Amino acid sequence: MKKISLGVPLALAGAATVLTVCPGLRRAHTFFGVVWTALSVAHAYQYRNKMAKDFFGETAVTEFFGGAKAKAAALKQKALEKFPAPPTRLGGLIRSMRAAFYMPGRIRLYSPSFIDNEALSEQVLQVLGEYEAFDSVDINLRTGSLLLIYEPEKLRENDELRVIEDYVKTHVVRR
Known part of the structure; x- marks a missing residue:
């Protein structure tokens, strides 16, 4: 997925969801809530590596993302060779x-x-x-x-x- 900025669409969908809490706008509120959720998921997917580094630290990213199993196995083997x-x-x-x-x-x-x-x-x-x-x-x-x-x-x-x-x-x- 290309890294297109989702900041403005997320802000607009969030604001629209909050503004449509009024009675009589139930369908609009549901629609904007679904859009906000979808944009949030897309945004999280785009920045999954950065979020994992921030949340779990560098080691977790090495173990779970992008060819990391081979890299982690090589590091373990190197340590065991000692x-x-x-x-x-x-x-x-x-x-x-x-x-x-x-x-x-x-x-x-x-x-x-x-x-x-x-x-x-x-x-x-x-x-x-x-x-x-x-x-x-x-x-x-x-x-x-x-x-x-x-x-x-x-x-x-x-x-x-x-x-x-x-x-x-x-x-x-x-x-």
């Missing part, structure tokens, strides 16, 4: 999964690859079994979830596991 998982076997495994929950001592990860795949779950259990820091490792083949339970102090003694914990902490996706 916390990479280590380039180890365990780091590659963790990067391939979605971190669903984190609290010190408990991490839940998801991967659709685990669903009904006993061979893969056995391989993962073998890799995770190499680390003494994990008290419990549980894989649910129905949901594809991996639950790691550990003592935070014990885990943080291993530099690789400490980096992985930081990675998971910054990459948790809540749904």
Whole structure:
């Protein structure tokens, strides 16, 4: 929609609506009220970006208007790259999964690859079994979830596991 000035038509429609409140001018009042509403909607549509910036701030506009999803995803990815998982076997495994929950001592990860795949779950259990820091490792083949339970102090003694914990902490996706 072109940016034509709607200030004067809005003012006239508003004034006409107010002036036709008198008895006997009911149809004129309704007509001017409808025109005023339509012009207001058109005006709001024209200035939706400015109103969103004024009301919600710059971030909301970035997230909701004009190719913003891609821009927001790029910004998020750039921020997440500051916390990479280590380039180890365990780091590659963790990067391939979605971190669903984190609290010190408990991490839940998801991967659709685990669903009904006993061979893969056995391989993962073998890799995770190499680390003494994990008290419990549980894989649910129905949901594809991996639950790691550990003592935070014990885990943080291993530099690789400490980096992985930081990675998971910054990459948790809540749904």
